Amino acid sequence: MLGRKGILYAMLLPGILLTFIFHYLPMIGLVISFQNFKPWLGITGSEWVGWENFQTVFEREDSLQVIWNTLFIACVKIIVNLVVPVVFALLLNEVRQARFKKTIQTLVYLPHFLSWVILGGIVIDILSSKGIVNTVILPTFGIDPILFMADGNWFRFVVIATDSWKEFGFATIVFLAALAGIDPSLYEAAEVDGAGRWKMTWHVTLPALVPIVIVVATLAMGNVLNAGFDQIFNLYNPLVYEKGDIIDTFVYRVGLLSSQFGLATAIGLFKSLIGFIMIIAAYQLASRFANYRIF
């Protein structure tokens, strides 16, 4: 009765339904951002305050700085998390011994499963004044102890480096999969033409990787205002607010701990909007310059 197409569409239904229920329906809650929301009064009963919540946020002296911190940390993270896995995947791809390759792949993948609550404690411990870095590693090179977690610039560095260490194994898998899909005859042809390893990487492997890199980068653009709440929350302290306080930690302190739900939602809406614009822009660029299309 339905026909072949009909059945296929019917199979889509559960997915659409779930997306609707869990992603579109909750958007009604966005009206909270224009209200002085009180949980016991609900969405319909709370006082309507217009743009007041947005005003409160953007009138703060440090709001620009928080947005800038977020952008900076997130952008560097996006770049590092693109470059490091690609390079690592290329290197790992050259390894001929399968067992060694698999072992390394698993090892670098493991930190992805650790929670920042645990890692945060470990990082702070290792980098503290009595930690291994300051008592063993730096002195052997004759460097004075550095208070990594008490200095804003070092803090940013630590945040980006530890995030990259934790996540690059996961991204590497995606690129390795893409590498495995490259037609071997291309390499054979290159070899016949007299290309060495380096030339093959440059002219065969990299061009083949470009589409997947663009997909990953485009998707990552949506996270341009997500600098990683759980990581920073577990690492930061008042000394590094200036360089390390991001939108999410700010929302946590201002919105959730003081139960200013309207304010928290307003910032959330702002973030989603920026993320949406960034994804669209990135996609436009990708389709124009790399001739890449998802939709």
Next chain:
Amino acid sequence: MRKKLSKATAILLITTVAFSTLAACSNGGSNSENSSSEAGDNGFAKGKFDSPVTLTTIGCINSSYKFKEGESLENNLHTQYMKENLNIDIKYKYVTAADQCSNKIRLDMAANDPLPDVMSIADPQLMADLIDSGKMMDISEAFEKYASPELKKMYDIDESYWAQVVKDGKKYGIPVLARAQQNDPLLWIRTDYLKKLNLQAPKTFDDLAKVMDAMVNTDLGKGKNNPPLAISLKGNGGSLWDGPVSWRGDASWIFGGFGVIPTYWNKWHGDQIEYGSIQPEMKDALALMADWFKKGYISPDVGLIDVGKSDETFRTGQAGITAGPVFTSTVVRNYVQKNDPNATVSPFEIPAGPSGKAGRHFTAVPNGALMVSKDYKHVEALFLYLNKLVEIGNPAAGSELEKGWKEGYDYVMKDGKVSKLEADFPDKIAVNPSKYFLTGQPLIDPQLELDAQMKFYNGEKPSTPYEQSLYDLIPDNEKQDPKTVNDWLGAKLVTDQKEASLANLFLGPQTETMKSKGEALSKMESETFLKIIYGKAPIDEFDTFVKNWKSMGGDKITEEVNAWYEAVNVK
């Protein structure tokens, strides 16, 4: 796989059967009792209800809750005792992790779900929200009518106990009272270090600086250059920074020596309540802290580590000095002396600062409250319960709870004597039944414990079962000379120095401006203070902070705090 499955089914079956039998039992019980008269006060006057009364509540537990095999918060010796002795069925709507409790209650409010009859609320914000929601009961009348004279006496000591739950003259809850001076810090010093350095215990900040200087420059067996003072300034991560005031590794006394406590609201100068962190004395205090930091008396990690980490440096003996409450004695016994059997630690009074006096943070006696739903029909059950808690909190000699709750639970008999040491238990689990109470702690006069410990310090022996139980907590080998038992000496010192405890007069929920501006001000405060202490900002930055604090909403907050204070202190 199949085996696993069948096991799961078996467990399911067993629980279902168990539950249905339980249900059957309780049904049977209530049926038979329902037949008795419903008239009159249902047996309130004689101390036990004739027909069972249900009291629903919620449980918020953390890792410190221990249960005997087969027991839980819903079913344990406490619920059984209340059922048998008072005929009250305590039912839990849910039991969840303590840090999730506030959220769950908020969700219930949002969903307009019926709230449990009685809730123990610690978060002042939630308390205020609940009162605002209009779903809570004004218990003033019920308290007058049903509370026992002993219970009333406990709350008569200080009208300010009610400050958090009072709105428009109505009392929307029964405050849970902490022990008096429970968290007031003392200075705990490694006396073996003092002896090695040939120094006396410090009486002033100058003395203390000498001691710390000697400690930092001498190898006391843990290497040189160990910061001798174990404090933490990170704060507990709430929306408002509370770094200088903590329950362990406290730093408030350094500021207290100058006469103010940062983050505290008090009448520092004159009649107006003002914010402690912006008082001029703070500038000198911060300068001193910066100096101590530079000289290595304080850990370079002081702004990033929490109280647990700072405590650790004291436990391992790297730091020789810390500031902590009387119960730091257990840290000494269980950690410092386990790590180093030769370690000796004693509590000392907080040394006097440049103001000529010592100062430190106080302990707010009201510590959350029991709040009752407006729809609860049997508020007398709560009072019957509380009256009972008062009675068993300080049991009479020869009463059934004299030795403790139940053998094998909170005590065991060893060689004919009561022992409360976990090692003496057959299953090595000693539970603390007062954790199961609706209040989460025994309902006793706040002063009772300190008074008893002072008595022991003066060489007297315990005379009541309560005192005996307190006395038994100290291992015999320490009790040779009562003047050297840290718990008792600490109790004496903290009482002697009662004047030094400076109060925070603002115990209410965040005011309107605090909600919108408080975090920004607090962030500025924490940044400025820590940067000055770390030497990353000049001391004059403090003046800029004060100016900004006032103009960015601080003045408005000060007004609101004063208004709150006047409103709750109307007699």
